[in-house]
Amino acid sequence: MEVRYSSLLEKPIVVSxxxxxxxxxxxxxxxxxxxxxxxxxxxxxxxxxxxxxKPRRFTLDRAPELRGMLASFxxxxxxxxxxxDRYFDVTAQGSDSxxxxxxxxxxDKLKRHLFRVVVVGTEDRPRCFTLEEPDGDGSLMALGVTGxxxxxASLDRDVxxxxxxxxxxx
Amino acid sequence: MTRARRGLLLVAWIATVAxxxxxxxxxxxIGTDLRLFMPSPQTPQERLILEEIGEGPASRMLLxxxxxxxxxxxxxxxxxxxxxxxxxxxxxxxANGESNLDAIPDSLLAYRYLLSPTLDDAALDAGFLRVQLxxxxxxxxxxxxxxxxxxxxxxxxxxxxxxxxxxxxARQPQLVYDVWFDSSGREALLAAETRAAxxxxxxxxxxxxxxxxxxxxxxxxxNLRLESSGPGAFSVLMQERTQGEAQWxxxxxxxxxxxxxxxxxxxVPVLVLGLLPLVSAGVAGLAAVGxxxxxxxxxxxxxxxxxxxxxxxxxxxLFSHQxxxxxxxxxxxxxxxxxxxxVASTCVAYLAFLFSGVRGLxxxxxxxxxxxxxxxxxxxxxxxxxxxxxxxxxxxxxxxxRLWHAIAGLPRPLWxxxxxxxxCVAYLAxxxxxLWENDLGALTPVPPALLARDxxxxxxxxxxxxxxxxxxxxxxxxxxxxxxxxxxPKLAVLVARGLxxxxxxxxxxxxxxxxxxxxxAALPDPATLRSALDEALGTTPFKPxxxxxxxxxxxxxxxxxxxxxxxxxxxxxxxxVGSLLLxxxxxxxxxVTLAGVKDAAALAxxxxxxxxxxxxxxxxxxxxxxxxxxxxxxxxxxxxxxLLVIVVFVALRDASRVRRVLAPMTLTTLVIVAxxxxxxxxxxxxxxxxxxxxxxxxxxxxLFFERAAEDPAEQRRTLHAVIxxxxxxxxxxxxxxxxxxxxxxxxxxxxxxxxxxNFVLALLLTRPVPGPxxxxx
Numbered sequence: 017m018e019v020r021y022s023s024l025l026e027k028p029i030v031v032s033x034x035x036x037x038x039x040x041x042x043x044x045x046x047x048x049x050x051x052x053x054x055x056x057x058x059x060x061x062x063x064x065x066x067x068x069x070k071p072r073r074f075t076l077d078r079a080p081e082l083r084g085m086l087a088s089f090x091x092x093x094x095x096x097x098x099x100x101d102r103y104f105d106v107t108a109q110g111s112d113s114x115x116x117x118x119x120x121x122x123x124d125k126l127k128r129h130l131f132r133v134v135v136v137g138t139e140d141r142p143r144c145f146t147l148e149e150p151d152g153d154g155s156l157m158a159l160g161v162t163g164x165x166x167x168x169a170s171l172d173r174d175v176x177x178x179x180x181x182x183x184x185x186x
Numbered sequence: 187m188t189r190a191r192r193g194l195l196l197v198a199w200i201a202t203v204a205x206x207x208x209x210x211x212x213x214x215x216i217g218t219d220l221r222l223f224m225p226s227p228q229t230p231q232e233r234l235i236l237e238e239i240g241e242g243p244a245s246r247m248l249l250x251x252x253x254x255x256x257x258x259x260x261x262x263x264x265x266x267x268x269x270x271x272x273x274x275x276x277x278x279x280x281a282n283g284e285s286n287l288d289a290i291p292d293s294l295l296a297y298r299y300l301l302s303p304t305l306d307d308a309a310l311d312a313g314f315l316r317v318q319l320x321x322x323x324x325x326x327x328x329x330x331x332x333x334x335x336x337x338x339x340x341x342x343x344x345x346x347x348x349x350x351x352x353x354x355x356a357r358q359p360q361l362v363y364d365v366w367f368d369s370s371g372r373e374a375l376l377a378a379e380t381r382a383a384x385x386x387x388x389x390x391x392x393x394x395x396x397x398x399x400x401x402x403x404x405x406x407x408x409n410l411r412l413e414s415s416g417p418g419a420f421s422v423l424m425q426e427r428t429q430g431e432a433q434w435x436x437x438x439x440x441x442x443x444x445x446x447x448x449x450x451x452x453x454v455p456v457l458v459l460g461l462l463p464l465v466s467a468g469v470a471g472l473a474a475v476g477x478x479x480x481x482x483x484x485x486x487x488x489x490x491x492x493x494x495x496x497x498x499x500x501x502x503x504l505f506s507h508q509x510x511x512x513x514x515x516x517x518x519x520x521x522x523x524x525x526x527x528x529v530a531s532t533c534v535a536y537l538a539f540l541f542s543g544v545r546g547l548x549x550x551x552x553x554x555x556x557x558x559x560x561x562x563x564x565x566x567x568x569x570x571x572x573x574x575x576x577x578x579x580x581x582x583x584x585x586x587x588r589l590w591h592a593i594a595g596l597p598r599p600l601w602x603x604x605x606x607x608x609x610c611v612a613y614l615a616x617x618x619x620x621l622w623e624n625d626l627g628a629l630t631p632v633p634p635a636l637l638a639r640d641x642x643x644x645x646x647x648x649x650x651x652x653x654x655x656x657x658x659x660x661x662x663x664x665x666x667x668x669x670x671x672x673x674x675p676k677l678a679v680l681v682a683r684g685l686x687x688x689x690x691x692x693x694x695x696x697x698x699x700x701x702x703x704x705x706x707a708a709l710p711d712p713a714t715l716r717s718a719l720d721e722a723l724g725t726t727p728f729k730p731x732x733x734x735x736x737x738x739x740x741x742x743x744x745x746x747x748x749x750x751x752x753x754x755x756x757x758x759x760x761x762x763v764g765s766l767l768l769x770x771x772x773x774x775x776x777x778v779t780l781a782g783v784k785d786a787a788a789l790a791x792x793x794x795x796x797x798x799x800x801x802x803x804x805x806x807x808x809x810x811x812x813x814x815x816x817x818x819x820x821x822x823x824x825x826x827x828x829l830l831v832i833v834v835f836v837a838l839r840d841a842s843r844v845r846r847v848l849a850p851m852t853l854t855t856l857v858i859v860a861x862x863x864x865x866x867x868x869x870x871x872x873x874x875x876x877x878x879x880x881x882x883x884x885x886x887x888x889l890f891f892e893r894a895a896e897d898p899a900e901q902r903r904t905l906h907a908v909i910x911x912x913x914x915x916x917x918x919x920x921x922x923x924x925x926x927x928x929x930x931x932x933x934x935x936x937x938x939x940x941x942x943x944n945f946v947l948a949l950l951l952t953r954p955v956p957g958p959x960x961x962x963x
Contacts, residue, residue: 055328066321
């Protein structure tokens with residue numbers, strides 16, 4: 017599940033889908049609900065394709081926040097502390113069974129596009145990645161959750177954060 | 187003449203030459219545009235061809251590749267280099283794949299609704315907006331949200347993005363780190379259009395320097411390498427190679443010449459004096475060209491000095507006839523009729539080039555004629571008083587005596603001359619192969635490896651073809667743009683059929699005023715648009731109030747006057763449109779550049795159906811021009827050949843003498859042309875110039891041999907002079923014949939072979955008929 021917040025929107029957008037690592041080291045983000053969309057991230061190149069329209073291609077230089085997200089995501093999933101330290105100042109809190117890591121970008125260019133990443137997890141599994149952008153926009157990705165009915169009724173950020181921390185719905 | 191007066195004369199001569207040389211050096215502008223050696227255009231079509239050959243966007247295009255072990259460094263350097271080149275002022279356009287929407291000035295942003303074709307098929311109504319807004323919601327939930335979000339309030343239909351996309355080349359290289367890379371992903375690619383014309387080696391040289399400096403300043407990694415390719419880069423390369431080789435060969439031949447003259451005359455003063463007429467000739471020739479034309483072409487200079495090298499022979503004749511007790515002034519009086527005939531007839535031959543219709547050749551003609559006349563006159567009037575007494579008499583040489591005796595015993599195979607003439611003429615007339623080379627490029631060929639590299643880069647970049655170009659002409663910008671827009675779908679069909687890789691035309695960036703006005707008229711008024719937007723927003727999660735900037739922009743666009751070519755100043759469109767849409771007096775021209783032409787006939791068919799549209803095949807057209815030009819030169823040469831015979835006839839006044847004098851050069855020319863043809867060498871303009879030079883030399887040799895009086899000593903002195911002349915000339919041109927460059931080799935081989943043939947034939951056919959006095963010995 018991914019929830020996207022934007023100052024242009026009255027209420028956040030919710031999409032659901034899957035993330036896959038392909039053998040050629042590309043990452044595929046597949047949106048399955050409420051519409052079909054496939055994003056392929058390979059090296060520096062990103063292509064977003066929705067059914068019925070021409071793919072939109074761009075590179076990570078155009079989407080620095082995406083680069084930050086990918087770095088944090090990859091590093092945490094692989095437990096690569098060195099990679100994490102290269103991009104972020106890391107603070108951790110909580111216990112081994114229920115933890116929260118806050119990542120603050122180190123370099124100025126990234127800082128302009130990404131305020132921080134908060135990762136909430138239980139034991140050895142990350143549950144939610146929250147991206148906060150400097151202008152108040154952002155997104156929340158909940159791993160292992162499918163279907164919008166699993167989310168709390170309110171999509172308010174604090175409610176969702178508490179939901180992630182409490183482990184409801186697991 | 188006293189010693190003091192002789193000294194004074196020498197000083198005055200040298201001072202005059204030096205002062206004139208100084209003035210010439212300060213005033214004379216040396217041009218390098220190769221088109222000066224192409225024919226002057228006679229028809230508007232020819233004018234267009236000549237302009238496009240050197241100035242079309244394709245001929246100005248430099249293809250750049252930055253390669254190195256780290257692609258990221260190459261990409262960073264590509265960006266920095268593009269910025270530096272754009273700021274340098276030497277380039278009209280630098281593209282490396284970066285699409286920077288921020289580069290479009292605010293004043294032009296609202297024009298997106300007039301420039302973009304989207305609204306030709308759709309109206310800004312509720313239905314269209316709803317589809318667009320729903321798409322935008324999805325965009326916001328996608329990884330593209332980051333860079334799209336800031337534009338949405340102003341441009342919910344992403345018109346600007348569509349416009350920027352449509353301005354990208356139809357087939358562009360892949361983007362890596364946001365800049366163009368080749369398909370292997372190792373080289374960052376750029377396409378840069380230079381301000382200097384492609385065939386202006388001097389301008390291109392300056393551009394190449396700017397490029398190299400910009401690269402040194404922009405490189406982020408010492409391991410990076412910059413390559414540049416394209417007509418401009420090649421013209422710089424070939425000019426440097428030609429100059430380098432000509433200089434090297436020139437220095438060697440000067441050394442050889444000095445040694446030869448020292449061996450022949452064993453006197454340093456003679457050596458120095460021998461140079462004075464030549465130097466005077468060069469300076470006078472340059473001054474004359476400067477006065478008449480204002481500029482002199484680099485090639486004129488190079489060739490001119492080669493041609494007036496003949497002038498070196500004039501003092502040699504004088505020196506070889508020196509002996510103890512003989513005043514050079516009386517000696518020169520005896521030689522002068524022969525020398526004057528030689529000078530006058532050679533000048534007549536070079537006059538032909540004055541009427542060739544080619545500016546570069548006219549310059550060459552003025553330079554050579556002036557130079558030779560000055561060399562002849564200074565040898566006659568200024569040199570003799572300065573010639574030191576010689577203790578040596580060439581006639582006293584035992585070796586020469588034996589040589590002359592052997593020569594006297596040679597047969598005089600007149601029948602062979604006649605037979606050779608008939609054989610050569612018949613062979614040339616009957617051979618089916620073309621005699622002439624029409625491809626100017628064949629003389630300064632670019633190494634095949636570089637051409638292959640150029641083709642590969644051109645394919646990767648989708649850069650325009652340097653050979654084919656569509657040209658649309660009309661009396662105003664609007665009409666040519668309309669024709670270009672009309673042509674567009676037809677070309678798109680060719681692309682779809684795989685007959686063409688791509689094309690570019692100005693209406694893609696600047697639609698006609700009519701199209702813009704039509705789009706403007708289709709924009710809804712504020713109230714209508716607001717209600718359509720409200721209706722479309724109903725079902726989306728967007729906040730309604732955020733789209734005020736969009737409403738304002740559309741309303742602003744409704745008040746805008748349509749854009750014309752002159753309104754683009756300062757925008758990124760200026761340079762793009764500027765190179766494809768040209769104003770020439772009261773004539774407007776739109777150029778449609780073509781990439782990857784696979785079927786020229788299909789293109790020609792498309793062009794034939796469009797009024798005012800022509801497919802230019804620059805290669806074919808320039809070859810036709812060269813052929814027409816050559817025809818004119820040949821006619822002028824024929825006229826001057828007749829004049830030459832008249833001059834010789836007036837001087838000798840005896841048909842049999844005239845025959846003997848003209849036979850060697852005529853035969854030599856025929857034999858060389860036939861031999862070249864048999865060896866598969868196509869003749870070019872440069873061969874032609876060299877043939878005229880060789881003929882001039884042959885005429886001189888024959889004149890002197892023919893003149894050789896019945897006094898055996900005088901004959902030996904003449905033999906000495908002609909041997910020194912022909913050896914020195916042979917030396918210079920045989921060295922040129924060793925050059926790796928076809929243009930230098932062509933001249934070298936032609937003249938060296940001409941010298942040998944003329945010398946031998948002059949001995950066989952021209953040497954004096956033994957009279958009754960010689961018979962008796």
